[in-house]
Amino acid sequence: MLQKKNYSDDILHNIRRLSEVNEQRDIKPLMATSFPGTHCPLMGVLMTVRQLPEVVTVIIGTDECTYYSKLLANMKIFGSLKKSCVSVVIDDYDVTFGTIKKTKKAVAEIFETGAPKCIVLVTTCVLEIIGDDYDALVDELEEKYHIPVLLVRTEHFQCRDHLPGIERTLTATVKLMQKMPAENVVNILGNGAPLPQNSALQQLLEWAGVQVGLQLPGKCSLQDLALAGRAKLNIVVDELGLELAKQMQARLAVPYVYFPPMCNPHKVLQAYKELAAALEMELPQIVTESLEECLALQQQVREKLQGADYIYGNSPYNCWELNTYLAALRLKPLMIQMSTLKNKEAKKELLQYANPYVCKSANLAAMEFVYDKLKPQLYIGRSFTDSLERKGIFGIDSMPVQDVLGFAGCFGLLKRLLDFTQTQIEEK
Secondary structure (H helix, E strand, O other): OOOOOOOOHHHHHHHHEEOOOHHHHOOOOOOOOOOOOOOHHHHHHHHHOOOOOEEEEEEEOOOOHHHHHHHOOOOOOEEEOHEEEEEEEOOOOHHHHOOOOHHHHHHHHHHOOOOOOOOEEEHHHHHHHHHOOHHHHHHHHHHOOOEEEEOOOOOOOOOOOOHHHHHHHOOOOOOOHHOOOOOOOOEEOOOOOOOOOOOHHHHHHHHOOOEEEEEEEEOOOOHHHHHHOOOEEEEOOOHHHHHHHHHHHHOOOOEEOOOOOOOOOHHHHHHHHHHHHOOOOOOOOOOOOOOOHHHHHHHHHHHHHHOOOOEEEEOOOOOHHHHHHHOOOEEEEEEEEEEEOOHHHHHHHHHOOOOEEEEEEEHHHHHHHHHHHOOOOOOOOOOOOOHHHHHEEEEEEOOOOHHHHHHHHHHHHHHHHHHHHHHHHOOO
């Protein structure tokens, strides 16, 4: 008689410890199947262009890709895409003889119904495999119709998730920007945009007496994009905005500073200093006061949570920075879910404190077996909250990116960790 396989005993055999992870291919999935899995870059493109109401987006791909796009475009949260997202559905004939002719016809039909101000051509996996020359098509369409045409490629076989779709769409917009004399304006680039009105970063900019110009991704017009080159500085609040910032620096002479979500108070202070220097202002007293408050909370976490073990999922924080910071506070990472191995120096730093399991992210269903095996006290990041409650694991949900910029990121994380200690006291 066959015995039922105990996945909780077997599942960790598929993955490796951090010390054994030297290349991207060393980050293994928990199982061959995953749920909910990752989105493809096409999803990232749609998430970004939905906030550009003057743009017509043309998805070129198989019926699966185009159906998926139209399904999302008709959802309420995607707003204007319902009318501004069109499909060019390719078939076996197009795969054999090329898709350019069909795409030209589709663009001509778009102009028959009304001249758009800008078109975004989105190519999908099959087009990238067969190698149609869409760069040349862009030049041809711009010469014929006298409007800007942006090209965004979304081949999923070269991407780990939907994030490259956001990054590539943001970067493509540099084509719409004009070089202008610098004004007392800053742009906010990356997934932390737009800034909440009461955010600490927004307050700092008000103290500096500068206006906030373009915030991307965010709802903006083609005129807003054209004026982006007038900024004296780009503030990049997420790595997805870095490539656009580099392009703007090279083409438009707009410098940038990197101000991403961070949880280590000393690193946040350094970021504030760099930003203040770029804005030619003194560091406000509230920044040093916030540092002191964070350090006081940090000391409490160090004292009360030493030895507490956790599993890390996906969050707005940098994976390496957050886990190294927590490990330095003497928390114990049992497993880290990640998508990519980018920073090998950061890996060495984390190994000074811990050697957790590492696996590919976006397989929350399989984590059910991991919970039984590793029995963590905490889960940090996105997960199924009912699963955590059922297993008696305290979940620290990831916050919106806008809420973790500057010292807000430190406060949010440290306070939630202290909430865990209060829960333990109440249970006792």
